[in-house]
Amino acid sequence: MTDCPGVRVTKVAAAVAALARWVTLAKEVTAYFPVPGGVLTISDRTGILAEATFGVADAQHTPMNEELRFELGSISKAFTAWVVLQLVDEGLIHFDDPVGFYLPWAELGPLASEITIRRLLTHSSGTAVGADAVPDDIAEIVNSARFVPVASPVTFHYSNLGYQMLGEVVRAVSGTPLGECVVRRILEPLAMTETLARVTYADWPTMATGHWPTRPDQPWLPGDPLSAAVWFELDSGSGNIVSTSRDLARFSAAYLGAALGEPVLDGQGQPVMDRHTFDRITGTLAEGGEPCHVPPGAPPVTSSRYGLGVNVETVGDATCVTHGGGMVGYSTFWLVDVEHDVALSTLTNANGDAHVSQLLTRAGHGEMLRQLHGEDAGQMASLNPLVVGGEEWCNGTFYSDHDGAELVVRQGGAGEAVRVEYRGRVGDLFHLSTGRWATNHPDLRRFHLDPVVGDARAWTWGPVTFATTPPLERVVPNTNPLVGHYRSYSPWYPEFRIIERADHLLLCAPGGTESPIDELELREVAPCEWSLGDDESAPERLVTGPIIGGEVVSLNRGGCAYSRVFSP
Numbered sequence: 001m002t003d004c005p006g007v008r009v010t011k012v013a014a015a016v017a018a019l020a021r022w023v024t025l026a027k028e029v030t031a032y033f034p035v036p037g038g039v040l041t042i043s044d045r046t047g048i049l050a051e052a053t054f055g056v057a058d059a060q061h062t063p064m065n066e067e068l069r070f071e072l073g074s075i076s077k078a079f080t081a082w083v084v085l086q087l088v089d090e091g092l093i094h095f096d097d098p099v100g101f102y103l104p105w106a107e108l109g110p111l112a113s114e115i116t117i118r119r120l121l122t123h124s125s126g127t128a129v130g131a132d133a134v135p136d137d138i139a140e141i142v143n144s145a146r147f148v149p150v151a152s153p154v155t156f157h158y159s160n161l162g163y164q165m166l167g168e169v170v171r172a173v174s175g176t177p178l179g180e181c182v183v184r185r186i187l188e189p190l191a192m193t194e195t196l197a198r199v200t201y202a203d204w205p206t207m208a209t210g211h212w213p214t215r216p217d218q219p220w221l222p223g224d225p226l227s228a229a230v231w232f233e234l235d236s237g238s239g240n241i242v243s244t245s246r247d248l249a250r251f252s253a254a255y256l257g258a259a260l261g262e263p264v265l266d267g268q269g270q271p272v273m274d275r276h277t278f279d280r281i282t283g284t285l286a287e288g289g290e291p292c293h294v295p296p297g298a299p300p301v302t303s304s305r306y307g308l309g310v311n312v313e314t315v316g317d318a319t320c321v322t323h324g325g326g327m328v329g330y331s332t333f334w335l336v337d338v339e340h341d342v343a344l345s346t347l348t349n350a351n352g353d354a355h356v357s358q359l360l361t362r363a364g365h366g367e368m369l370r371q372l373h374g375e376d377a378g379q380m381a382s383l384n385p386l387v388v389g390g391e392e393w394c395n396g397t398f399y400s401d402h403d404g405a406e407l408v409v410r411q412g413g414a415g416e417a418v419r420v421e422y423r424g425r426v427g428d429l430f431h432l433s434t435g436r437w438a439t440n441h442p443d444l445r446r447f448h449l450d451p452v453v454g455d456a457r458a459w460t461w462g463p464v465t466f467a468t469t470p471p472l473e474r475v476v477p478n479t480n481p482l483v484g485h486y487r488s489y490s491p492w493y494p495e496f497r498i499i500e501r502a503d504h505l506l507l508c509a510p511g512g513t514e515s516p517i518d519e520l521e522l523r524e525v526a527p528c529e530w531s532l533g534d535d536e537s538a539p540e541r542l543v544t545g546p547i548i549g550g551e552v553v554s555l556n557r558g559g560c561a562y563s564r565v566f567s568p
Contacts, residue, residue, distance in 0.1 A: 008046070011342075014371035015042040015049035021380055022364040023052040026346075029383050030055050033356040033433070034220050035331070036211050037064035038348035040360070042368060043249035044341045045256035045264075051245060057349065058209035059228050068208040069194065069242045070347040071234065073325025075334050076241040077163050078251075079197070081121050081309025083181050084166055085277060092173040093117055099125075102169040106141050111150040117169065119153055120162040121308045122286040126151035128539040130161035130238070132492040132514055133560035137164040137236050144559040151539045156288030156306055160238035160514075167237020178237050189266035190250050195243040198235035207242065210329015212351035216494045217485075217567070218445045219438040219510050221430055222385070229329030229351060230491045239327060245347055252336050252343035255321055259338040281308045282321060289313070290324070293433055295359045296381035298366040315362075316369065326352025326513050328491045333357040335365055342368055352513030355433040359383055385430040387418040387437075394418060394429075394451055398459055398466035401475045407459060407466040420444065434517045446568075447497075447508065462508065463499040480505065481552045482522070482544065486562040493560065498522065507532060507542070 022040055029035065037055020041048060053064040087093040093102070095118040100106060108115060111126065119125035128148040134140050144161055151157070167178040174181055179197035187195050196203060210229040213220040234240060243251075250264075257263045258278035263271035289304035289311050299316030306312070311322045318339035325332040331350040336343040344364050346357040363380060370377050387394075389411070395418075398407045408421040409429065418429040420439045427441025429449070436448045447462035459466040463478075478500040487495040496509040505522040509515035522530040522542065532540040545554035555562045 011044065011372070012049050015342075015368065017377075018042065018364065018368040018371045019050040019052050021367050021377060022360070023054055025363055025380050025383070026052075026054040026360055029356055029360065032222050032384050033350060034211065034213055034224070034226050034354055035348050035350035035356045036226065037208070038346055038350075038357070038360075039064065039066050039068075039070075039245040040364060041245040041249055041343075041345045041347075042364070043252055043343050045253045045260060045262060047253070048246065048249050049342075059211075064208065066245055069196070069203070069206050069244055070208055070332060070349065071199070071210070071239070071325070071327040071330040072241040072243055072248070072332050072334075072347075073239045073327040073330060073352060074160075075248075075323045075325040075332060076237075076239045078309040078323055079182050079186055079241055080163055080166055080170070080178065080237050081281065082273070082277075083170055083178065083185055084117065084121065085280065085308060086185055087170065087173060088117075093169065099165050099169060102172045103141070103165065106165065106168075107145050109145070109150050111152060114153050115150060115162075115165075117166070118284065120159070120166050122284065122306050123156055123158050123162060124153055124286045124306075125159065125162055126153050126157065126539060127159040127162045127165075128541075128558050129157075129159055129514065130164065131490070131557060131559035132160065133488075133490055135232065137167055137238075140164055140559070141168065147543060147556055147559045148539050148541060151537050154537070156286040157538060158290060163238040164236055167240075170237070177235075179235055179240055182241070186251075186272075189272045190254055190264060192243070192247040192250050195241060195247045198233075198240055199242050200233050201231075203242065204231060208330075208347075208349040210327070210349050210351070212329055212491075213511060216512065217510055219432070219436075219448055221438055221440050223440070231329070232491075239325065245345060248334060248345050248347070249343065252334070252345070255336045256338065256341055256343060260341060281310060282312045282319075284308050285312060293355045293358045293362075295363045295383055297378075298362040299369065315365070318369075320365075324358050328352060328513055331355075331357040333361040335361050337365065337369075340369065340372060342372075344368065351511075353511050353515060356383075359433060383433070385432050387429040387431050388415055396457070396468060398457075398468055399470040401465045401467060401471045402463070402477070403474060404470050409459070420449070436517065447499075447510075460501065462497070463501045465501060479550065481547045481550055484551060484564045485567055486555055487565045488557075488560055488562045490560050493557070495562075495565075505530075 041051045057064045098113045099115045100112045115125045170178045182197040211226045212229040214225040214227045254264045254273045258273040285305040289306045292301040303314040313320045321336040331348045331354045334345045346361045410419045420427045420441045427439045438448045449461045452458040482498050485497050492514040493512045506519045508519045520532045525531045528544045530542040543556040544552050
């Protein structure tokens with residue numbers, strides 16, 4: 001199945017042509033997303049086909065280069081799962097054993113027997129996403145168990161906490177920390193010499209500098225400043241890998257080689273990953289998978305389910321393995337197209353909640369397929385979030401249910417930006433990659449400004465609803481003691497606000513690597529305990545602290561403490 005020279009030359013030519021257009025798009029998005037720079041790579045099972053850098057590597061505006069390392073974030077789960085699978089093959093771990101069998105110190109409550117290794121691997125165990133409140137996995141597991149109930153097993157509920165447990169299971173059965181197992185079992189056999197399975201402060205000079213929005217208290221919009229993100233040591237089963245684009249291509253080659261019957265061999269001539277292993281990784285599936293962010297013009301994702309450490313997707317007519325990685329200061333995405341023997345990755349030094357790496361990778365994949373198929377490339381769609389030529393439903397005059405103030409959403413001529421007029425000032429409207437909306441209007445920066453489409457058109461902004469008719473009765477500002485602005489010192493999920501709108505308490509976060517994209521409804525499930533989101537069976541919880549002066553002064557979100565702050 002090895003490509004003959006002519007086929008290889010054709011594939012390289014396609015990759016070079018695709019990359020030229022891909023990197024042009026990447027340079028463009030630095031104006032639209034909070035991303036300083038990154039590395040784009042196209043490879044196959046034999047190596048890199050084409051590679052390019054864009055933007056800058058640090059706050060001194062040093063040009064990006066492919067020698068630098070990036071935190072891969074949750075792409076690390078593919079490494080963790082692969083190690084677990086090897087230990088299953090060796091009889092040291094059994095898929096359907098409860099995790100408590102291996103971690104007797106983990107007090108996981110009455111449903112602990114249902115948290116099996118298989119369910120942890122596929123994010124189907126009912127464990128919470130995790131708080132990332134402390135740097136040690138054992139402490140995080142113990143800490144979270146005090147604040148987060150385990151829900152009944154679910155079809156899919158993404159859980160960093162679950163993969164932290166898996167890392168500790170590896171340590172328990174092998175007597176060796178996960179990072180060392182990854183080095184011995186994956187990195188060394190694949191000659192991934194530039195990759196680290198844990199990160200110390202001594203490694204910082206070898207890495208691109210991670211960045212995040214300078215202001216975490218409002219949605220980031222084009223033109224807002226960025227700062228170097230806080231940096232810390234890293235060793236976790238949910239996100240421990242730091243790598244280069246070249247080494248990630250070697251990792252991709254293991255998947256492609258196994259799927260296509262030409263496995264990568266180690267120093268002893270043995271397959272590092274064989275077809276049987278690949279089939280188990282991609283065939284042991286949850287009922288659901290991670291949300292997909294697909295840019296205009298890219299092949300549609302018609303199916304996505306989570307396997308063993310990876311998403312298994314149908315993209316267009318191709319079976320693909322994917323995973324994203326969101327870290328403090330780093331956003332990455334990895335896609336392996338089995339049908340076309342091609343892999344793409346985007347490594348950036350943008351904060352983890354930026355979807356730019358996924359959007360770019362999927363756009364590059366679409367361009368590569370067009371080149372391979374000899375199709376007319378056409379014009380790559382812009383990722384500019386500025387709303388131009390907006391839909392008719394967004395236009396009109398709307399009235400605040402708090403004080404009757406007018407919000408005018410106005411579309412100009414063809415190709416002109418949609419403008420937002422409020423209290424005598426004007427701003428532009430943006431449709432963000434998260435699916436939410438926001439405006440740079442100076443009086444409306446604090447919250448997202450989201451449309452409500454349906455029989456009754458409206459816009460929401462924090463606690464305010466702007467409707468098409470003036471309110472008959474104005475909403476009286478609430479006195480619920482929970483309402484307010486809360487902050488922690490966790491860089492993963494630094495702050496949120498609790499608002500009341502239409503008699504519902506909602507948690508809304510402007511951004512953050514582990515912060516929710518959408519507003520989450522709060523429901524009191526026990527005294528001083530609130531569930532988060534529409535799914536009351538999900539394990540995420542808020543536990544309220546004391547009320548002083550009519551206000552809740554502190555909260556605990558699944559093991560991470562927050563306090564009320566003075567700013568509104």
